[in-house]
Amino acid sequence: MKQKVISVVGPTAVGKSKLGVELAKQFGGEIINGDSMQIYQEFDIGTAKVSKEEQDGIIHHLLDFKSPQEGYSAAEFQTDVSREITFVSKNNKLPIIVGGTGFYIHAALYGFNFSEAKRDERYVNEMLKSIDEIGVEPYFERLKKIDPVQANKMDPQNIRRVIRALEVYDTTGKTMSDYQQEQIAEAPYNSFIIGLDMDRELLYERINSRVDEMLEAGLEQEVKHLYYVYGEDIQAMQGIGYKEFIPYLKGENSLEEVAASIKQNTRRFAKRQLTYYRNKLPHVNWYTVHPSTYEESFTTIFQDVAGFLQTGKE
Structure with a gap:
């Protein structure tokens, strides 16, 4: 019997964390974070940790x-997720993965066969130095020729991801897309994936309000601290809510422009999240929610989860 796992996905600001906690209380579960930014210490406000x-x-x-x-x-x-699922289940608790990083969730639940290429810090550092001098554009153009499928899924300014895709190819001779096409067919878990969606205008309003709340909560001070302690080249600083501050900290734009950029990039990210879930992630059970009727929606979800746990069917 495969281990049963619940996963909650959906765009940013839709209410995944709230649902995850309620599911854990209802079914005796523990939550495994599925957000690629909330893993980092000190990155709190901008990640909505x-x-x-x-x-x-x-x-x-x-x-x-x-x-x-x-x-x-x-x-x-x-x-890491495989280890935590084993740990949680051995304690007779239900593993509940909650987060918005679609590729991470996909990889965890469906046993992706990743490149065995180890990270080469010398390669990365040399690339970072070169990008600092001439910009990322020439490298992104090279990636588009080598692996257009992977390049099309990337933000060209996500320097670390561009470097990693090139590093995999230069190290192994195979592209990341090649590796992703070699995934094993059988999922290692019996998973019930909950997808939360929301009226688009309402979701965008929530995103804009959340950014305003982050700024009021001290996001500028958080980013300044991280920037001056760790610099701009660390992977975590490439996240939305952080990278937009870099021109501001260099005196190149205003705080108002930073806020507008974060809101715009977050809205675009939410759209990309939904596109990935709908086009790439199999077997998602979708629920449209509204902040005023969360409890009603959650009741329906609880009933469906209870049925899944009783029958074990996806």
């Missing part, structure tokens, strides 16, 4: 466990 109060006594795994200087990948996440 679930607070102790919001955790409401529910144990959360893979949260706040990486130093800001460390890199992290979907392959590492796959390994």
